[in-house]
Amino acid sequence: MIHYLKFTAFPVIAFGILHVMFSGGGAWMYSGIAALVLVVVAGDAVLPDDRSEPRLKHEWFFNLMLWLTLPILFWLSFLFSWALAPTDVLGADHFMQSVFGYDRLALQAGTTWYQWFAGAVAGAFLFGAGGTNVGHELTHRTYSLRDMILGRWMLAFTFDASFAIEHVYGHHKNLGTPADPATAQRGDNVYTFVIKSWLGGYRSAWRLEKARLAKFGYSVWDPVHSRMMRGNLMTLSLYTGAFLIGGWWALAVFWVMSAGGKTLLEIVNYMEHYGIVRRPEDKVEPRHSWNTNKAASTALLYALTRHSHHHAEADQEYWNLRCYQHAPMLPYGYLTTILLALVPPLYKKVMTPILNHWDEHFATPEEKKLAIEASVKSGMNGLKSAQLSTEQARFDSVAA
Incomplete structure (x- = not known):
């Protein structure tokens, strides 16, 4: 039973956070961030690693947990847009107060702009941990039109719109190589990486979709046939809905959640393959991804943390992913590692011995050469492969 219950973590936490924030308003808007940090960071630190690999039968339940994400995202977006609306929208005030106990006017009177911002940051985590993460799972299911549509809406x-294209047909092919915008090179700063990966991923998806449609004589600008344009229009419809319900303030808050969720994705991209190298002609293997089996992260993120198996078998559903405990491991869970990544000097200090271990125990002879080049270029202190390069250069100089 525990293997079923653990994957209720996201909907339970999401609904709980939203209810607390919108019941109280004001300082209660901080509760979302506090709950995420306490539950996930503390949970990963205290609970033993989840290395369980049960064979589970009731697949409908695990799919239901994923499908629930879309109504949660709509509910989250509506709550903020309604609460910030200058007038009663379609008579919703009476319904919201009588059914849920949410008072729009009290929320507006008792909540400052920075408290709304704190609530929006929690919303951004839900957009990223829920929408982007679950959308990632579903858009890998190219065999299911239903799941592809649900995933693209998330x-x-x-x-x-670019992720469902670039991630599936670009990242999984190019990870660990310079051709992949979603692979962080050694020494990359997370803040510049987010922008590089964001723009690079969109450009790559545009090129992939343009090339696909050209085979059939269609334009990438054609909203009927272009997945890029349809995805952009889907996003535009959500922004339009937020504005029509709540006006400019609601639009601004929706942007914070939307951009924040996208930024969260790119920070996760930054972590998942940081510093790992691979030759383009070599097969992607479990050793080309950082893995973690921290319990809270695994439950909340639907086993995204078992990233090594995901890249070994991209079409595997999340409940079938194995722990791959001998794969390269992050020392912490996902949210803890995200917080570390936001402090670049600290992140590099943590990752240096881990990269050294990868070079020594996971890299092939050809990858060791690439690792030396990457380490020298990175300028990071403590990377043994860079030191080997320096020692070899000194030896060659003396020999000459």
Whole structure:
């Protein structure tokens, strides 16, 4: 039973956070961030690693947990837009107060702009951990039109029409190589990486979709046939809905959640393959991804943390992913690692011995050469492969 219950973590936490924030308003808007940090960071630190690999039968339940994400995202977006609306929208005030106990006027009177911002940051985490993460799972299911449509709508909340294309047909092919905008090179700063990966991923998806449609004589600008344009229009419809319900303030808050969720995705991209190298002609293997089996992260993110198996078998559903405990491991769970990544010097200090271990125990002879080049270029202190390069250069100089 525990293996079923653990994957209720996201909907339970999401609904709980939203109810607390909109019941109280004001300082209660901080509760979303506090709950995420306490539950996920503390949970990963205290709970033993989840290395369980049960064979589970009731697949409908695990799919239901994913499908629930879309109504949660719509509900989250509506709550903020309605609460910030200058007037009663379609007579919703009476319904919201009598059924849920949410008072729009009290929320507006008792909540400052920075408290709304704190609530929007929590919303951005839900957009990213829920929408983008679950959208990622569903858009890998190219065999299911239903799941592809649901996944693309979830990605639309973070204006990510490109992800369903670039991630599936670009990233999974190019990871660990310079051709992949979503692979962070050694020494990359997370803040510049987010922009590079965001823009690079969109350009790559545009090129992929343009090339696909050209085979059939269609334009990438054609909203009927172009997945890029349809995805962009889906996002535009969500922004329009937020504005029509709540006006400019609601639009601004929706943008914070949307851009924040997309930024969260790019920080996760930054972590998942940081510093790992691979030759383009070599097969993608479990050693080309950082893995973690931290329990809270695994439950909340529907086993996205078992990233090594995901890249070994991209079409595997999340409940079938194995722990791959001998794969390259992050020392912490996802949210803890995200917080570390926001402090670049600290992140590099943590990752240096881990990269050294990868070079020594996982890299092939050809990858060791690439690792030396990457380490020298990175300028990071403590990378043994860079030191080997320096020692070899000194030896060659003396020999000459």
